[in-house]
Each structure stands twice: as structure tokens, then as C-alpha cells.
Amino acid sequence: MPQVPSVNGAALRGPGPIDIALTVNGNAVSARVPPRRTLLDTLRESLGLTGSKRVCDEGTCGACTVIVDDRPVYSCMTLAVACEGKRVETIEGLAKDGELHPVQRAFVDADAFQCGFCTPGQIMSIVALLRATPAPSEADVRRAVAGNLCRCGAYPNIVAAGVSAGRRRK
Amino acid sequence: MNAFSYARPTALADALRRLRSGAVALAGGTDLLGLMKDGLVRPDTLVDLTGIEGLRGWSRERGKGLRIGALTPLIELEGNPQLGQLMPILREALRDAATVQLRTMGTVGGNLLQRNRCWYFRDEGTPCWLKGGTRCFAVDGENRYHAIIGARECVMVSPSDLVPALVAYDAEISLASSRGRRHMKLADLFVAPHGRERREHALRPGELITEIRIPEAALARKGTYQKAMDRKAWSFALVSVAAAARIERGVARDVRVVLGGIAPIPWRVAAAEKGLEGSELDEAACADAAERVLAGATPLRDNGYKLTLARELVRRALRSLVAA
Amino acid sequence: MPRVVKSREEFEGEVYESLVLVEGRDLPLLDGGERTEIGHERRRVDGTARVTGRARYTQDVYLPAMLFVRVLRSPYPRARVRRIDTKKAEALAGVRGVLHRFNAPKAAFRGEDTIFREEVRFVGDEVAAVAADDEDTAAEALRLIEVDYELLPHVVDLEEAIGDVAPRLETDGNVAEASTHKRGDVRKAMKEADAVVEATYRTSTQIHNSLETHGAVASWDGEVLTVFESTQHVFGVRQGLKMALKLPFSKIRVVCDYMGGGFGSKGGVGKYSIIASLFAMELGRPARCILTRDEENLAAGNRSATLQQIRIAGKGREITAIEHTSWANVGQGKWVANPTGPTNTLYDVANVSSKSYKVVTNAGALSAFRAPGYVEGTFALECAVDELAERLGIDPIALRRKHAGSPKDPLSGKRYSDKHLLECYRIGAEEIGWRRRRNGGMRGSAPHRHRGLGMATQIWGGGGGPPAYATVHLNPDGTVVLTAGTQDIGTGTRTVLAQICADELGVDLADVHVRIGDTENPYGPISAGSVTLASVGPAVRIAARDAREQLLGAAAGVLETPAGELRIDGGVVVSKGARTPLSEILGKVENNTVIGKGARHPNDPELSQRTFGAHFAEVEVDLRTGEITVEHIVAVHDIGRIVNPLTARSQVEGGVLQALGFALTEERFVDRATGRVMNGNLENYKVPTVKDVPTKITVKFVDRPDRRANNLGVKGLGEPPIIPTAAAIANAVANATGARIRHAPLTRARVLDALAVAEARS
């Protein structure tokens, strides 16, 4: 553990708007937001990425799930300023050159959504799962999306989509 | 959330200096941001601890037990295969705690220090006793999730899944502040709010938890964690039980039984544990221990069911220590 | 020539008669032949938009210079707003406007002439609104508004409100009779019965919790007000805005492109839409008012809690009489969903007497919630039928079968357009393995775990009807634009309408582009009451047929072949020996648009259109912890022709899962002393997670076109699958454990209590 007291210490930023630099879907971007602004609101309001949804804004639904440094997190409970220097991935970054990501494809094929409002979050959770577990079981998928509520009740198809996306990628 | 300034130091001393002047520590933010959004905490400055070197990760030195950095994400305790070997109860306890996302974001230290989930407490518009008001609204109100035992002025319950498991392994914590360091038993961190103690944790202002230690002797224990929820995932425990013991030639030694979700602190009854010392954890002994652990329970209007649940989970947890 | 006709439709348990405008002639029933699209599994046509984040929901509408509006809500269940001081709020940098009862213009809203009441009547009632440059500022400003409240006595609990000591909230009391029905002689039948079961059932308040909260974004260009709103009925919102703002229809446009669930609660204009519109018109900047999750749970509707008393009598192997009295907590609602509906209509029982009371309290108003009334009523009725079967010592299905086969609606005396309920029983019993059912249940996976089987029946409307219109535009390149004023609330409306259009027109599904959710489109009904497909689908078919006929005319001219010798198939005009793509034909005619029009024609007024179904449940119960695990649900429905088996199955699974929440975990808690909702969030209001899903859900359809319903033979499916599940589960739990739990949801506390009672008895 470092024992040397730092002389100046880390800069104190805010409370007004500050410039922050982020990497979102592989692109270096910047935004001018106060420290209290969440990653979710920054994506939606400053960066125009409205795919991540705001449903509860308090870590109780999963609709705002994005991937930060390869791990799924709730962007509504994450400060944007705390993501500086990290890699943020959102639903908008999955499809490449008009080709859907295998998980997106699997969702369409399995009819894994109804209103679609939870869908971006569900998909991001499963994309993160597949990075660690390329061929997940049903139980693996259930564990991964247990933090993503779906009020329409598309769960059976979501689980099927997650399993088949794993198979498809192999 | 109110407007605040933000700093992300890399040195512990830098963080401690800021905390001394009233800044609030931010780890994963999963509890703190919730409190801030509800208007219950309105800090001027947040000190983000996640950039501080050396507070993350775990290590084991033979003979010196297990050390876990306070900033270690919960998901690591759950998912690390070596830790799973060393202390399987961690995985069991965390498996049904919150969600993958919250365990990815949430840290060990933050989990120990999370505030209670009493819905009157979390409602900014209810000026209850714990928040400086004159009375507890839950005692005569909606109290199905509240305490059945060990409560005084405030009937909130200890919410963590990790805490009972750690307490069952005699965990200790290290604290640091700009004034210096101290150590204490994890169990002593928790306060049942009463009298002038309108708080849940014995942390001093400006103090950080830096690490959690499990003594070597405790690592020899077998442990199990049982949790009852009112849906099958993403719920705080209605009742949870961590049980641990060293099983020697079929009899139990150093038995620990720690309950979550039923009292304002992780609930332990020394007499019940002593009563099991040297027992084979047979049905009768386990049922008897369950009675002792819960002796004196006084359920409120809506939470009598917790008593039934707690008895059964204690029995099950203890029995499973001797199951094949 | 359009003409006016009389129409009779059922909507959410009530029958309405109205005059509607139709044009042309209806088409005969789609015949039984094989189709390219209808009857086949098709992926959603808007799937790509939904999985890429591109689908634009109301919440995603950000307009330049837009203001963020937040609403100050009453912290008290009942109080008089005496004074409001907004000076500090207005002084906050970034605040652009504040509205409250002392400065807001009069605006008609649900029978009142203001949106900010003098006497606020529930925690969450609107007191003031702030518009600011960003949301944090608006939220901060709310904290600075000072309100002087005079507190008044209140009551929030249903049973307390019925009692004598509660404050009277309306001059004529808190309880009002809403509907009654009587047939036969109940008293005599009760006297002569072999067995009479008398029981009290309760259901708790369920909250919709659509993931997209209610909300609107309004913009005013000095001429036209455009409102983006998350709604199930764009035309209903337009009507509400016209009333509130006194603008003509021509100056209001309402748009709902994608919406994140409504489940009945998004049926019309909300105060948020009016508030956003007022700010937009006053300040000349677009304004956005989107509810937070807390607000959603306070002020955006709920399914009423009910108290229901049932007496049901049996003689021999039959039900001889049912008496059903229901009280429903409608909060500050002005209507009541009728829980006695199923009792009045489901079974052909000679002697029935029912009464439904509306009870007002100081809580948020009810709003329609997926089969309103029928979910609550079916829980009580179908549990009671099982209790009677047990007393009579007969199999629960055998008892029901006696009364479920009648081809006539016992309430109206009219014949059903179609009915295959007994077939549902047969299929369901087979699928669940009903033969295994034993009194006292079956052994489970451990000695302290018991298994049981249960079932329950469903009746609901869903026949749809006029008015509903559609147009089909053909572009010169052969692509098709189908336009209708309906909305897709997650049921797959875009997809099934495109399938119908493609089939009737003879083009590829991929070439049909569907435009809905806009008041610039031809009128469409509310997407509720399970009426959307049965209302709009037949109009789409007529519009597509109209377009096809015009096309054939064009093709005849271009190909110089009589139209009668041509047909269209897969986007190609087929004549003897030649195949010419549509685009080629239309390309030959310069800059044309072919427009087909269609209107929904009335239903046969002599018939009663109903949907039927039955759910079967297998559960395992841990007798020591009270934990219920639902192992298998079999859902069988008779809803006419199935247009898309893939999306239909999803719809049923979704209904079952919402019902599972109602049955096991979902329940609003209100503190009686303060009137505050304790769990107006997704932490403690427990909707099912993926792990709560039953191990297996089997979905079956009778899948026979209802030949007398409409030109497609379709009926609705939105609501039927949420109706019978809870009773089926409760009946299975009773079978497994001998413990009868008469209060939904069946929580731990209730299960453990009932188990203790059952144990004490045995």
C-alpha cells in the first residue's frame, strides 16, 4: 500500500460542467457535463445515443446496461466522469457495417422481445456474458440477465436467444 | 442528485485528506448514488476510491490468513476459482446477492457499509427516527421486511449477504484515516441504532475500510449460506443464514451461526453456538440451536413469517454442514 | 360512398353501441387455403430497429432547445393547497417557468376543469410543475417551491374505507354500486343445494410498471402542436388535448412511433402531456415531461385491490347458484373494472346474483390493466369453483365441463360467434397430465416438498369492431406503404398487419412498410381490450384488396391482357405464360400512386364475440419455507385464426408471466398513516425476473377461424393469457398442500399462515 502522501493530490473537478473524455464504441468522444451527470444521461443527452433506456434510474431494472471495460454495468448508477479512460460499449456499437451482431440476430430470430424497451440492456448483458463464456448454458444466460427485468415477459425467448447466439458464434 | 465536486486520487493519503474535510467516499456507487438520488445524502465533494492503488484484489499467505482489499469488486469474490476453493461460502453468499451488474460495480467495502433498505428510511418524505425524526414509522406501519429480534428504537434489518458469511469466518477489518490506522472485528462495525447512536456503522468520520482479513484458523471451516427471498432473484434476504464449523471426526468445532435480514445487525447468539460445540449436528441439536438463536424474538404485525423461515434455514444450514 | 351503420362491440367487459362510418363492402371470410404469410411464423418486421437501439420511443425524443419539466406532487394523501410560493424556484438559474393552480389556465381533464387541484387527494397528486434547461435544475427547483397545505382526514385502505369510521371522501360516501346482475332464484338454489361454499377472496393492488414510463414531448410551432407520447391511442390523446387546450384537431398532431409497454394504462391523455403542451405553447420551446419510476407508481394507474365474497352452491355434479359481491379500491378513479364479469358470463349456471361496488380512497386512480376486473374476478370465481368441486367430491374439470359448453352467452342470451372451450379443457388436461392429479397432491422432489395440479378458465372479449381504417399505397417501384392509425404496443401489430397486407396484395413481406402511431393516419382504435388485430386487420385486408384490384387494372392496361386473367404473386404479375414484376408494370406508368382504402365493417349484432381459454398449472411447494415453484404452465386459447404463431406464442408467455407476478409477488404497499406508497419502485414492487419463469410453459391454440367474427376469422389475444393463471396456481397449491390461500399474491407470509392452519386442522 502506498504510504507516501501526495503533495498536490488529484484535481478537484466541478461542481459545474467539466470536459470529460470517453471512449464510446471505439471512438474517442468528449462531453461537457457536471460531475453529477450519470453515464446513462451523458450517452443519451450529450452523445445522442438513446439506445440505452432509462427505466428506474436507480439500479433496479437493467434497461441501461452497457459494457465498461468488458463488464456489464448499470449506466444509471455510474458517473460519466468516473468512466474517463475506460472503454464504454452500447447497443449502437454492436452492429458492424449493417450486419447485426450474433446476439441481435438471435433476438430477432427467437422473438426475444415484445415492446423492446428492455432489449438493449438484455442484449448488452448477453454480449458481456459471451465474452467470458462463449457457449453458455441456459443457466448461464439466466444468471446473466437476472439483472434485466422484462415487463412484457419475453424471458423464455431471451434465454433461448442467448443460448443460440453462443452456438452460432462457435 | 445535488451538484458536487469530484476527485479521483491515486494515493490513499490524498483520499484521506479529502475525507477529513468532509468529502464522501465513492466506491462502486451502487448504494451511494441511490441515496443521493433519493436526496438522503447531499455531499459537496465525492472522492472516488477506485483509482487508489493497492486497495483491490486479494492475497493469501500461509499462516496469515486471507486478505481482501476493500475495493475488490464483489464479482471477483464470487467468480475467482482459487477463492472458491479457499472459502466457498463467498460464492454461495454472493450468488443470489443483487445482480451480475451490481456485483460487478459493487465493492466489498461498500457492501459492508451499505445503508439499510427500510422503505421509510429510503423515502425522503418520511422523517423517521433514524434520520433524526421522533418516531419509527415501521413499528406500527408496513413492516413485513423488518426486524424480529435485537431491535430497539429502529427496526431496520442488516441487508448484506456478504456480512453474515464473513462474520461466520471471524473476519476482521483494517481502517485508515488521516489520524492513523486501527483494526477491529467486522462484527463490531455494526451498530443496532439506539439512544444517541442513530447510525448503523461504527465508522468514524473520515475513516476508510482498507481491507478485510480472515484468520487462518477460520479457513479450515466448512461453511454454507442459505437465503430466502420473495422472488427467485434480485431481492434482499427475507432471512439469511451463514453457518460455519470445523468438522472433526464427525463432530462440530468452532460453530458459527450468523443471520441476516432479521435484526439491525448480523445476528449471532454465542450460547447457541457453544451449545453445538462437539455435537454431531443431528436434527435435535440443530432444532435446539435454532430455538436458542431466535429466543426472545418479537415479530411485528406483518413479519411473523420470518420466525418460521429463520428456524428452518438455521436448521437446514447446520444440517448441511454434516451432509455428505 | 361512405355510409353510417349501427355497430355493437364489446370492450373490456362492457358492450357499446355506436354509429360508425364505413365504405364499400366487406370481404367474405378468408378461406381455409394455404397462405404465404398468414398462419406462418414470421420475425417481427421492426425487429432490427428494436435490437439496434434505433427504434425511437417517446423517451428518446430530444428536440433542439427542449425544456425539461418535472412535477411537484403532493406529499399528503389529502390536503388543501392554500398557498404556493415559487419565488426561490423561479430565481434558480435555468428555470424557465412554473405552473400551479394559481397561474395555470383552466384545462378540462377527466370531468374536472383543472390539472392542479385545490384539494389534492392522493400522495402523488399534481401540485405544480417546473420547466428548466435541464432535468437536474428542474428537480432542484421542486425542492425550492414552498406549499402551504391544510391537512384533511384521509383513508387509503379498501376495507377501512368501506367501514363506518372512515372519512367520507364523496358526499354520498365512499362506496357506490357500479353494476348488478340477477338471473334465476339464487336463494332457493342455495337452500336446495348439497353443498354451499362461502368464502372471501382478496387481490392486492397490482401496478403496471411498463418499462417506459408515461410521458410526452410537446412542441409548438405557433400553428400546430405536435405531441410525442407513449400511448396506446394516439387519437385518444388528441381528443384529450383538444378538450384541455381548446385547439381544433387540425392543430394537434400526436405521434407514438415505438412504445415501451402500456398494459392498459396508456389509454388517453395524461396531465404530463397537458403540462408539457402548456409550457411549449407558453414558452415557445419544446417541452418534455417524462415521469420518473416513482411518479409512475404513484400517479399512472394500477389494478384495483379487491375484496370479494362468493357463495357458490352445488347439487349432485352441478353448480346450481353463484352469489358474488365485489368491492374494488379505485383510489381517485372515476370508474370501476368489474370483477363479477366472469361470474355473469363464463358458466351457464341458472341462478346468479352479482354486485360490484366501487370504493374511493386517497390513493392513485386505477386504470385499465390487462383484462381489468376479469383477472381479479377470475381469481375469486375459479378458486371458489375448485373449493366447491372438492366439497362435492368431483373432479374440478368435470364440474366445469357441465357449464362450459353452452353455445349461448348466459348474460345477453345471444349465441357466441364461435366457442371451443371444451376443446381447450381437453388439450390442456392432456398436456399437463391431469390424470396424475390426486386429492392431497403428489410427492415432490423431497419429503417436505409437495406437488399439485390446478386449472382455471378464461372468458374475455376481443372481437373488435369498427371504426378502424387503413390505406395501402403502392409506389412505382413496387414497394408498399401500409398506413393505419393504430399503434404497436409490443404485441407485434406492425408484423401481423404487414402479413395480412402482403398476402392480400400478393407482394413480399419485406416490401411492405408499415406506418402507424400518428394522428395524420386514418383513424385507428385504442390498442386495448385485445381489439387491435380484430379491428384493424380486416380493414387492412380490404385496403390491400382494393389496391390489388386497381393494380390489376393497371397491369391489364400495360400488358394488354384482361384483368381477369391476371393474378399477383410474390410481387409479380402472373399472366398466361408471363411473369412481370410489379415495379416493371408501375414503372411504365409515369409517377403514379395507387391507393387502396379499407374500413372495418360492423359485427353481426345478433352474435356475441368472445375468446376462451384454460390454464393448467403444476407447482411444487416447500412445506417448511412456504416457497412456491411453478414447474409447468399449460395455456390453451381459443382466439380464432392465428396469423403469426411465433408472436402469438410470445404474447401468451408474456401474459402468463405477468399473471405469475399477480399470483405470487406483485403487491403495492401503502402506509395507512401517511398514505405514502412504500414500494413505488422496482426494488420492492416485485415483478418477475427471468429466474421466476416456470420451468416449462406450453402454449396451445385451438386455431380455428371464427367464421362469424370478421373477414379474417381472428380475435384478440392481448388479454386472455393473463386471466386464468393466478387461479390455476392457487388451485394447484391447494391441491399440493391442502392449504387454500384466498389472497393473491400468494406470498411467503400467506402461504406459511395457510400451511399452519392446514396443519392444525389435520
Ligand SMILES: Cc1cc2nc3c(=O)[nH]c(=O)nc-3n(C[C@H](O)[C@H](O)[C@H](O)COP(=O)(O)OP(=O)(O)OC[C@H]3O[C@@H](n4cnc5c(N)ncnc54)[C@H](O)[C@@H]3O)c2cc1C
Ligand atoms: C437493487 C439493489 C439490490 C441489491 N441487492 C443486494 C443483495 O441482495 N445482497 C447484498 O448483499 N447487497 C445488495 N445490494 C447492495 C449492493 O451489494 C451494495 O450497494 C454494494 O455492495 C455497495 O458497494 P459499492 O462499492 O457500490 O458502494 P458505494 O455505493 O460506493 O458505497 C456505499 C457506502 O460505503 C461507503 N464506502 C464505500 N467504500 C468504502 C470504503 N472502502 N471505506 C469507507 N467507506 C466506504 C460510501 O461512502 C457509501 O457510504 C443491492 C443493491 C441494489 C441497488
Ligand code: SF4
Ligand atoms: S425502522 Fe429505522 S429506518 Fe425504518 S422507519 Fe423505523 S427508524 Fe426509520
Ligand code: FES
Ligand atoms: S435505468 Fe439503470 S437499472 Fe434501471
Ligand code: FES
Ligand atoms: S420487451 Fe417489453 S419490457 Fe422486455
